[in-house]
Amino acid sequence: MSKVITLKAFFEEARAGRLTGIRCGRCGELAIPPKEFCPACHERAWEPVPLVGHGAIASFTVIRIPPRGRAADSPYAVALVRLDEGVSLLGRIVDIPLDALKVGLPVRFRPLLQQDQTVVGFGPA
Amino acid sequence: MRRVAVIGVGVTKFGKHERTCAELFAEAAADAIQDAGVSPRTIQAIYFGNVVGGEGERQLHMGPQAGSVLGLPAVPTTRFETACATSHSAFRHAVMEVGAGISDVVLVGGAERVLNLPTDVATEYFAFASDAVFEQSTGITFPGVFALIARAHMTKHGTTEEQMAHVAVKNHRHGALNPKAQFQKEITIEDVLASAKVADPLKLYDCCPFTDGAAALVVAAVDVARKSRNPIWVLSSAAASDSMCLHDKKDLSRALATERAAQAAYRQAGRGPEDVDVVELHDCFTIAEIVATEGLGFFEPGTGGIAAEKGWTSLGGKLPVNPSGGLKAKGHPIGATGAAQIAEIVTQLRGEADPRQVDGARVGLAHTLGGNAATVLVSLFGSE
Ligand SMILES: [Zn+2]
Numbered sequence: 001m002s003k004v005i006t007l008k009a010f011f012e013e014a015r016a017g018r019l020t021g022i023r024c025g026r027c028g029e030l031a032i033p034p035k036e037f038c039p040a041c042h043e044r045a046w047e048p049v050p051l052v053g054h055g056a057i058a059s060f061t062v063i064r065i066p067p068r069g070r071a072a073d074s075p076y077a078v079a080l081v082r083l084d085e086g087v088s089l090l091g092r093i094v095d096i097p098l099d100a101l102k103v104g105l106p107v108r109f110r111p112l113l114q115q116d117q118t119v120v121g122f123g124p125a
Numbered sequence: 126m127r128r129v130a131v132i133g134v135g136v137t138k139f140g141k142h143e144r145t146c147a148e149l150f151a152e153a154a155a156d157a158i159q160d161a162g163v164s165p166r167t168i169q170a171i172y173f174g175n176v177v178g179g180e181g182e183r184q185l186h187m188g189p190q191a192g193s194v195l196g197l198p199a200v201p202t203t204r205f206e207t208a209c210a211t212s213h214s215a216f217r218h219a220v221m222e223v224g225a226g227i228s229d230v231v232l233v234g235g236a237e238r239v240l241n242l243p244t245d246v247a248t249e250y251f252a253f254a255s256d257a258v259f260e261q262s263t264g265i266t267f268p269g270v271f272a273l274i275a276r277a278h279m280t281k282h283g284t285t286e287e288q289m290a291h292v293a294v295k296n297h298r299h300g301a302l303n304p305k306a307q308f309q310k311e312i313t314i315e316d317v318l319a320s321a322k323v324a325d326p327l328k329l330y331d332c333c334p335f336t337d338g339a340a341a342l343v344v345a346a347v348d349v350a351r352k353s354r355n356p357i358w359v360l361s362s363a364a365a366s367d368s369m370c371l372h373d374k375k376d377l378s379r380a381l382a383t384e385r386a387a388q389a390a391y392r393q394a395g396r397g398p399e400d401v402d403v404v405e406l407h408d409c410f411t412i413a414e415i416v417a418t419e420g421l422g423f424f425e426p427g428t429g430g431i432a433a434e435k436g437w438t439s440l441g442g443k444l445p446v447n448p449s450g451g452l453k454a455k456g457h458p459i460g461a462t463g464a465a466q467i468a469e470i471v472t473q474l475r476g477e478a479d480p481r482q483v484d485g486a487r488v489g490l491a492h493t494l495g496g497n498a499a500t501v502l503v504s505l506f507g508s509e
Pocket of ligand 1: 024025026027028029038039040041042043
């Protein structure tokens with residue numbers, strides 16, 4: 001039996017500061033939901049696992065030509081963060097000076113609220 | 126599967142247009158049909174590509190609209206969308222329809238129009254091809270996605286901003302030889318390095334432009350092709366996908382879908398990278414060309430930047446890449462790009478690409494990448 005973590009559930013938890021991964025009951029693959037089959041072994045036996053929300057920047061960019069509606073934020077940084085458990089998440093960087101960003105910099109998950117939407121953010125570890 | 130050939134090509138001028146996508150496609154399609162030397166009534170299906178028309182022109186159902194403007198309202202049409210790989214996906218399906226014997230002649234291509242939109246709106250629409258919930262929400266843009274890829278490649282392999290600049294300089298040099306190109310002026314390494322930052326480490330001249338334009342191809346079965354003036358044979362056409370979200374990709378410095386599609390295309394064609402004489406590949410950003418030349422098997426992983434720096438991918442080099450000017454200088458009307466790349470390969474293999482002709486080119490490869498490198502098409506072509 002598989003416990004499906006929906007996007008809605010993932011972001012409701014994230015809003016409360018908790019990140020949720022899913023681990024395959026057959027091969028142990030860890031992934032970010034939502035997924036039905038395990039991409040590694042094609043079993044359908046996910047179990048939710050909490051992620052501590054600590055990781056390091058794997059790559060980052062500073063957006064200087066933003067899409068519509070984000071001019072007031074610009075420039076802002078977005079990073080792909082590799083979490084300690086081994087999965088990655090893309091997030092907006094907050095409270096870290098742009099010139100302090102570097103690959104390998106430790107960061108900690110922080111939920112950001114945009115209107116009603118929860119957005120993945122990362123701040124100082 | 127029957128043998129299949131491209132027997133006609135048509136490409137509009139790339140740049141800014143006042144006409145609709147359907148009008149632009151119709152011009153390219155009529156040119157392609159006349160180039161093929163067939164009657165319009167031989168067209169049995171139209172495979173049409175477009176990406177942002179729903180937002181940009183408030184127009185869905187563009188397939189029959191394009192057929193109507195072309196003057197072929199009764200021909201069945203289908204619209205394709207795989208982000209920037211759109212019309213190459215349409216091409217692969219046309220090849221399958223003709224190869225399977227369902228139709229003898231299929232018209233395929235695409236059109237895009239975005240220069241009627243403000244830059245921030247076009248930037249927003251292009252970002253629609255990344256995951257809405259996990260990625261667009263962070264404010265990531267398309268240059269931002271490739272900036273993440275660039276930094277990953279720089280971190281892992283030591284690729285430099287100067288090496289990326291060499292790709293831009295080379296493609297502008299090629300584009301200056303292409304009257305259809307959006308930019309027909311040469312630039313210098315210094316121009317690239319001094320250009321405005323878009324998404325660090327990518328600067329303005331690392332990025333392809335927003336472009337309006339259309340391209341079309343006539344795809345025909347062997348019996349029709351043999352009667353045409355200069356058919357170019359489809360040796361293979363392969364597609365591959367990879368995880369949609371960047372967070373699911375195993376290695377940001379590689380394009381796994383490019384590697385998978387290339388392996389399938391080489392296997393189907395019974396050829397390898399060493400057999401390829403000319404390449405049109407997806408240089409939406411300079412780093413994308415470097416990663417693609419590695420994924421297609423032309424250079425070892427991590428050495429694509431060195432290849433660009435040494436001029437190996439320049440006209441006159443050991444493997445000319447993007448003689449058309451590429452997306453960088455020719456322009457990138459996203460729904461038309463795949464068909465336009467194939468049109469260039471056909472023109473090269475016909476020996477009709479003067480003054481940017483790759484001498485003696487007999488085998489060509491087209492590579493088109495969609496979205497966050499989640500869709501890739503690779504096709505191989507031969508003059509015999
Ligand atoms: Zn598994």
